[in-house]
Amino acid sequence: MDIHRPDLKQGAQRRRARFLAAAVAGVLLAGWALASLEPAAPGVASSSLWLDTVKRGDLLREVRGPGTLVPREIRWIAAETSARIERIVVKPGAQVRANTVILELSNPELIDQQLGAEAALKAAEADYQAHRMSLESQLLDQRANLAGVKSDYESARLQADAEHDLAVSGIISRIQARRSELASAQLKLRTGIEQERIAKFEQTIAAQLAADRARLTQLRNAAELRRRQVDGLHLQAGIAGVLQQVPVQEGQQVSIGTNLARVAKPGDLMAELRIPETQVRDVAFGQSVRVDTRNGIVAGQVIRIDPAVINGSVQVDVELSGGLPAGARPDLSVDGTIEIERLTDVLYVGRPAYGQPESEVRLFRLEADSDRALRVPVKLGRASVSQIEISAGLNVGDRIILSDTSQWDAYDRLKLE
Numbered sequence: 001m002d003i004h005r006p007d008l009k010q011g012a013q014r015r016r017a018r019f020l021a022a023a024v025a026g027v028l029l030a031g032w033a034l035a036s037l038e039p040a041a042p043g044v045a046s047s048s049l050w051l052d053t054v055k056r057g058d059l060l061r062e063v064r065g066p067g068t069l070v071p072r073e074i075r076w077i078a079a080e081t082s083a084r085i086e087r088i089v090v091k092p093g094a095q096v097r098a099n100t101v102i103l104e105l106s107n108p109e110l111i112d113q114q115l116g117a118e119a120a121l122k123a124a125e126a127d128y129q130a131h132r133m134s135l136e137s138q139l140l141d142q143r144a145n146l147a148g149v150k151s152d153y154e155s156a157r158l159q160a161d162a163e164h165d166l167a168v169s170g171i172i173s174r175i176q177a178r179r180s181e182l183a184s185a186q187l188k189l190r191t192g193i194e195q196e197r198i199a200k201f202e203q204t205i206a207a208q209l210a211a212d213r214a215r216l217t218q219l220r221n222a223a224e225l226r227r228r229q230v231d232g233l234h235l236q237a238g239i240a241g242v243l244q245q246v247p248v249q250e251g252q253q254v255s256i257g258t259n260l261a262r263v264a265k266p267g268d269l270m271a272e273l274r275i276p277e278t279q280v281r282d283v284a285f286g287q288s289v290r291v292d293t294r295n296g297i298v299a300g301q302v303i304r305i306d307p308a309v310i311n312g313s314v315q316v317d318v319e320l321s322g323g324l325p326a327g328a329r330p331d332l333s334v335d336g337t338i339e340i341e342r343l344t345d346v347l348y349v350g351r352p353a354y355g356q357p358e359s360e361v362r363l364f365r366l367e368a369d370s371d372r373a374l375r376v377p378v379k380l381g382r383a384s385v386s387q388i389e390i391s392a393g394l395n396v397g398d399r400i401i402l403s404d405t406s407q408w409d410a411y412d413r414l415k416l417e
Helices: 005-035 108-169 174-231
Strands: 052-054 055-071 074-078 082-086 102-106 234-236 243-244 261-262 269-276 288-292 297-305 311-321 331-349 360-366 373-382 386-392 399-401 413-416
Touching: 052 331, 055 311, 055 373, 102 261, 108 174, 269 288, 269 297, 269 331, 311 331, 331 373
Parallel strands: none
Antiparallel strands: 052 399, 055 269, 055 331, 074 261, 082 102, 102 234, 243 261, 269 311, 288 297, 288 331, 297 311, 331 386, 360 373, 360 399, 373 386, 373 413
């Protein structure tokens, strides 16, 4: 017969409960263990990375920027009056002398104005001569009148002196002697007046002739201006050099002040570099520069720093002290490297792809005798073109990854393959 055993059933239930609790605990423990593990380091091909080793020594700080060669002496030739371009005599690129005619222009109205100015000048010169001769004639008349008065005065003075002695001797009356003295005094006074009149007239002549000469100068300047404008219709280079530009066409009407041609001296060149505004703060006058013309390196020094920022860069003018290589010409593209300073006994390494001077970054450092790279904090210092100072975080001999590692920002380790 079957015997009812409820204790056996209860024991089986307890065993199943223990097994279930153990299974749940195992799953929870495994989940916790997996959650506490770091993500697996991604594999990266070593050949795709840019690596460098931290060094100690002297670091030459430099900044670099593109630029062009430009002539030190450039002359823009502008139209001195409105005119029409009749003929382009010389094309850009040609060697020119100071008197080489580049353009021929026409302006009939200007020629008429020149003829009128020349005629007015000649008429004014003739009037000046006539006026001067008339004034000189009047001055001579006054001087002749003065000479007559002086003669009469001397005669009257002699007579008065003689009659004075006779009157004292009683030969003639005192009244007659006194009359002679009064006549002499009157003539003396007239002599002084005539002298003063001549002096005043000479001042008047000088003032009138000065006014006439001023008018003559004005007319002469006007005639010279018209003459120069007419001569300017045969546009000359003005300096010896190379004709660079002729920005007009035959038949074109131009106004006064329009630039018609540009002439430059090709042998005397300088470099205009464009330095990023973030790097130009350390650039100073007199610093040494190396200019790469793609056909040789030319030495130079900074002579001017533009105070304005244009399109994120600052223009720096460089005077070239070395001989220019063959093929150097105006508007040639160049690269310039400016030497800022030399740092002695510092830690330095190649510039990371995303590291800025005086900042803190996290770089991947290769572990010794391992194929793994660990991300470490690094403090950067002063920078050069391709190298940067290490202020803290790395030691001599450490190898780091300089490539852009932004795609692995979620990982602190990399595995090099």
